[in-house]
Amino acid sequence: MTAVTGLPPMMVDRKDEVTPMLGQYVELCEQHPDALVLFQVGDFYEAFCEAAEEVARVCEVTLTQREDSTGEYPMAGIPIDNAASYLERLVEADYRVALADQVEDAEEASGLVDRAVTRVITPGTVVEDELLAAGSTTYVASVVERDAADGDRDGYGIAAVDASTGECLVTTVPTRGDVREELDRIQPNELLVADDAPTVAPDGDWMESAVDAELFDSTVARDRLTEYVADPDRRLDNHAEQRACGAVLAYAEYTQGDNGPLEYVSRIRRHDQRDQLRLDAAALRSLELFDNRGPGSGATVFDVLDETASALGRRCLDRWLRRPLVDRAAIEARLDAVESLVSDGVVRSDLSDLLAEAYDLERLAGRVSRERANARDLRALHATLSIVPDLKELIADIPALSDHHDRLDELDDVATLIDEAISPEPPMELTEGGVIKQSFDDELDALRTTEQAGREWVADLEAAERERTGIDSLSVGHNQVHGYYIEVTNPNLDAVPDDYTRRQTLKNAERFYTPELKEREDEIFGAAERADSLEYDLFCEVRETVAAETDRIQALATAIAELDALCSLSIAATEGDYVRPEFQAASDDAQISIHGGRHPVVETTQAEFVPNDTDLAGGDVAIITGPNMSGKSTYMRQVALICLLAQTGSFVPAEAATLPVLDRIFTRVGASDDIAGGQSTFMREMSELTEILHDATDNSLVLLDEVGRGTSTADGLAIAQATTEFIHDELDATTLFATHYHGLTELADERAGVHNLHFAATREGDDVTFLHRVAPGASSASYGIEVARMAGVPTPVVDRARDVVKTTTGDGDAGGDDVDSEGADTPTEPAASVPTTDDAIADVLAEQALDAEAVAAVVDELHELDIATMTPLEALNTLDSLRSQLDEE
Numbered sequence: 001m002t003a004v005t006g007l008p009p010m011m012v013d014r015k016d017e018v019t020p021m022l023g024q025y026v027e028l029c030e031q032h033p034d035a036l037v038l039f040q041v042g043d044f045y046e047a048f049c050e051a052a053e054e055v056a057r058v059c060e061v062t063l064t065q066r067e068d069s070t071g072e073y074p075m076a077g078i079p080i081d082n083a084a085s086y087l088e089r090l091v092e093a094d095y096r097v098a099l100a101d102q103v104e105d106a107e108e109a110s111g112l113v114d115r116a117v118t119r120v121i122t123p124g125t126v127v128e129d130e131l132l133a134a135g136s137t138t139y140v141a142s143v144v145e146r147d148a149a150d151g152d153r154d155g156y157g158i159a160a161v162d163a164s165t166g167e168c169l170v171t172t173v174p175t176r177g178d179v180r181e182e183l184d185r186i187q188p189n190e191l192l193v194a195d196d197a198p199t200v201a202p203d204g205d206w207m208e209s210a211v212d213a214e215l216f217d218s219t220v221a222r223d224r225l226t227e228y229v230a231d232p233d234r235r236l237d238n239h240a241e242q243r244a245c246g247a248v249l250a251y252a253e254y255t256q257g258d259n260g261p262l263e264y265v266s267r268i269r270r271h272d273q274r275d276q277l278r279l280d281a282a283a284l285r286s287l288e289l290f291d292n293r294g295p296g297s298g299a300t301v302f303d304v305l306d307e308t309a310s311a312l313g314r315r316c317l318d319r320w321l322r323r324p325l326v327d328r329a330a331i332e333a334r335l336d337a338v339e340s341l342v343s344d345g346v347v348r349s350d351l352s353d354l355l356a357e358a359y360d361l362e363r364l365a366g367r368v369s370r371e372r373a374n375a376r377d378l379r380a381l382h383a384t385l386s387i388v389p390d391l392k393e394l395i396a397d398i399p400a401l402s403d404h405h406d407r408l409d410e411l412d413d414v415a416t417l418i419d420e421a422i423s424p425e426p427p428m429e430l431t432e433g434g435v436i437k438q439s440f441d442d443e444l445d446a447l448r449t450t451e452q453a454g455r456e457w458v459a460d461l462e463a464a465e466r467e468r469t470g471i472d473s474l475s476v477g478h479n480q481v482h483g484y485y486i487e488v489t490n491p492n493l494d495a496v497p498d499d500y501t502r503r504q505t506l507k508n509a510e511r512f513y514t515p516e517l518k519e520r521e522d523e524i525f526g527a528a529e530r531a532d533s534l535e536y537d538l539f540c541e542v543r544e545t546v547a548a549e550t551d552r553i554q555a556l557a558t559a560i561a562e563l564d565a566l567c568s569l570s571i572a573a574t575e576g577d578y579v580r581p582e583f584q585a586a587s588d589d590a591q592i593s594i595h596g597g598r599h600p601v602v603e604t605t606q607a608e609f610v611p612n613d614t615d616l617a618g619g620d621v622a623i624i625t626g627p628n629m630s631g632k633s634t635y636m637r638q639v640a641l642i643c644l645l646a647q648t649g650s651f652v653p654a655e656a657a658t659l660p661v662l663d664r665i666f667t668r669v670g671a672s673d674d675i676a677g678g679q680s681t682f683m684r685e686m687s688e689l690t691e692i693l694h695d696a697t698d699n700s701l702v703l704l705d706e707v708g709r710g711t712s713t714a715d716g717l718a719i720a721q722a723t724t725e726f727i728h729d730e731l732d733a734t735t736l737f738a739t740h741y742h743g744l745t746e747l748a749d750e751r752a753g754v755h756n757l758h759f760a761a762t763r764e765g766d767d768v769t770f771l772h773r774v775a776p777g778a779s780s781a782s783y784g785i786e787v788a789r790m791a792g793v794p795t796p797v798v799d800r801a802r803d804v805v806k807t808t809t810g811d812g813d814a815g816g817d818d819v820d821s822e823g824a825d826t827p828t829e830p831a832a833s834v835p836t837t838d839d840a841i842a843d844v845l846a847e848q849a850l851d852a853e854a855v856a857a858v859v860d861e862l863h864e865l866d867i868a869t870m871t872p873l874e875a876l877n878t879l880d881s882l883r884s885q886l887d888e889e
């Protein structure tokens with residue numbers, strides 16, 4: 001592969017011979033060895049040599065040849081005006097893109113225009129609005145293992161910064177498993193690793209960027225941190241945190257053009273995993289909080305709760321849901337606020353309407369501070385500030401929002417300054433005037449008056465000169481090259497007065513100027529030019545004054561964001577008919593009592609969702625059996641989600657709920673349920689199970705969904721049973737275990753804290769109806785055969801399966817009728833020792849007129865499949881083709 005970053009290979013031998021401009025390009029490439037340099041030439045960003053070929057390929061733009069005295073080079077360009085979509089493609093192709101802009105006016109430059117890299121765009125540090133989804137976060141993160149400097153204590157420092165908003169998160173976690181958990185929550189787009197050492201972070205959905213190991217050096221990192229916080233040793237817990245944080249800040253600075261500390265990164269927030277309800281990656285995924293890869297609706301829990309009106313609120317709600325609380329007072333405070341808004345529909349809807357007018361203050365503050373805000377950004381800031389008094393008034397009488405009320409800083413000084421200084425509808429460009437309002441600056445007003453008077457004089461000139469010369473067709477005009485002129489057609493040239501000087505000859509006319517016109521022209525353009533540049537200076541002054549208030553703007557942004565998140569929760573609660581959860585007294589055991597609980601997402605997709613109760617004392621283990629598709633997984637997840645929503649400060653989908661404050665939620669979904677994740681194997685399932693068995697406490701909630709089914713029935717049942725016993729006897733963690741191993745249900749007879757629950761179904765003839773209702777006791781039938789029939793398995797196979805069940809279980813009526821009876825426990829799974837005779841197989845084959853060889857071929861193919869790496873679609877297609885093979889027989 002040819003190198004597209006660093007010194008272009010084509011240039012290695014000729015870099016001293018090339019033209020000055022290409023020399024400048026080569027030099028910038030060498031200075032940014034890891035980035036693809038885009039080089040401004042007029043209205044385009046150009047890439048040359050090998051990089052040009054890559055830009056042409058990725059961006060689908062034309063590859064051309066540049067020819068100069070020193071040779072020919074490939075060249076590809078993207079228009080600067082429309083660069084965003086091309087940059088997005090390059091970043092998606094995992095490139096860091098360095099933008100080398102012309103940093104002096106081409107007209108003023110003597111010789112080569114100076115260029116410098118003003119931004120390096122990388123997946124984790126994007127700040128351009130056009131490249132960012134509204135309300136999203138974009139983090140670059142790094143992980144550093146603690147070492148001798150930290151007294152050789154175990155653990156890892158983790159830091160992440162969002163370069164668009166200035167948010168910076170720091171934490172320390174004890175184990176590698178915790179690193180994974182933390183990164184899964186942060187979901188960085190980019191992870192920094194030192195270029196001299198292997199990373200300690202797990203693989204993930206992020207781009208890994210190797211950076212100079214020096215950025216991670218303790219002293220370098222600490223020095224950098226002192227630019228951001230007064231006393232890094234007090235603000236951050238240990239060396240590993242400082243090194244991780246120093247590295248991400250250094251990288252963020254580099255991507256913003258290396259102009260020193262990023263003033264707007266002023267909120268370095270440490271948090272401790274223990275201060276939040278912990279959710280491991282499996283829980284985040286299987287509870288479908290943010291990501292729903294399953295078939296069907298595709299909606300996530302976040303989607304259901306997200307009624308936010310602003311990008312600020314959306315980001316805040318996302319943060320809250322990723323990190324539910326464990327501090328009871330803080331949870332109750334959020335619930336109080338949500339309740340007050342639930343109970344007042346008028347305030348709720350007015351608040352939401354007002355919040356919809358809020359611009360993304362966090363990103364605006366970032367842009368102002370980075371000196372990238374234009375006049376429209378300042379106007380957007382003003383528009384947002386102008387809703388603050390109304391917001392305050394709206395919530396003034398709501399005690400639960402008094403803290404937010406106090407934190408809503410109207411920033412009068414900033415609002416007044418912007419309003420007095422910036423035009424109401426300014427242009428995007430800052431250098432072409434129209435930015436500063438009249439009456440803001442006397443000198444500017446005087447210049448604009450001169451310019452205006454001059455233009456008026458010119459406007460009147462045509463009539464005056466027509467009268468003076470008697471030439472009716474005389475006209476006054478202006479063009480870029482020659483400026484103002486008086487145009488007289490050829491037949492009238494005789495009447496031209498003496499003070500006219502020829503400026504330009506056209507085919508049918510001559511153009512002239514007079515000394516006075518020339519004088520006025522100089523005056524007009526001189527004044528306009530000075531005014532434009534004065535406007536720019538004044539704008540920068542205003543922007544600087546506003547930038548000095550970044551902290552206050554960010555604090556206001558946080559208060560507005562929280563209000564929006566609370567308002568969103570109250571809208572979701574009202575629309576979803578949720579109730580306020582109660583919490584157990586801290587001294588009580590971790591009892592979960594839910595009356596009429598529902599799954600917040602599934603209930604939105606079902607015409608009639610059946611609510612279910614849950615009553616579990618702390619440490620109880622509920623073994624849940626029931627047919628496939630009867631609702632076991634939905635039920636378990638709804639219990640976890642109700643607990644999680646409650647700790648987020650949300651109302652919950654239930655008629656009533658009294659809950660404990662959980663420390664962790666674990667979920668483990670059996671191998672074959674998680675094929676879409678692409679990596680579940682029995683081994684993985686077991687190692688994740690190990691984590692639960694190590695880490696769950698008597699305040700944890702554990703969901704086990706068909707754990708153990710990735711292996712033989714006998715082994716699976718043995719593992720499931722041993723796990724259940726261990727959780728019950730040793731960990732005392734409240735547990736829901738959905739299983740098809742009916743043998744497990746016998747544990748309920750042996751252990752007081754183990755209960756059986758089941759999902760019933762009724763059968764009429766061959767049709768099974770799922771009731772989706774949970775009831776005490778074990779299920780007596782799995783209806784696997786009925787479900788197989790409903791899924792289209794051929795009748796002879798279904799009939800034969802019924803016969804096999806009958807012979808192996810001695811059950812004359814396999815599957816039972818209505819099985820909604822407590823404690824009935826007839827194992828319907830074939831036990832591990834089921835004698836599946838060759839005769840039986842031969843019978844089935846004969847009935848279906850299938851050839852044993854053809855079947856064997858299909859079986860071979862089935863064995864060959866690497867199911868763990870297949871997408872569901874591939875799996876379906878493969879199934880289809882296997883069935884066609886048999887059909888053809």
Ligand SMILES: Nc1ncnc2c1ncn2[C@@H]1O[C@H](COP(=O)(O)OP(=O)(O)OP(=O)(O)O)[C@@H](O)[C@H]1O
Nearest residue numbers: 606608609610627628629630631632633634635772
């Ligand atoms: N309480 C309910 N009310 C109405 N419909 C429900 C309810 N619970 C589940 N369902 C519907 O039944 C479908 C299957 O539910 P679920 O996946 O929970 O079954 P399961 O018993 O876990 O199945 P399996 O054992 O095959 O994994 C859901 O997708 C949903 O459409």
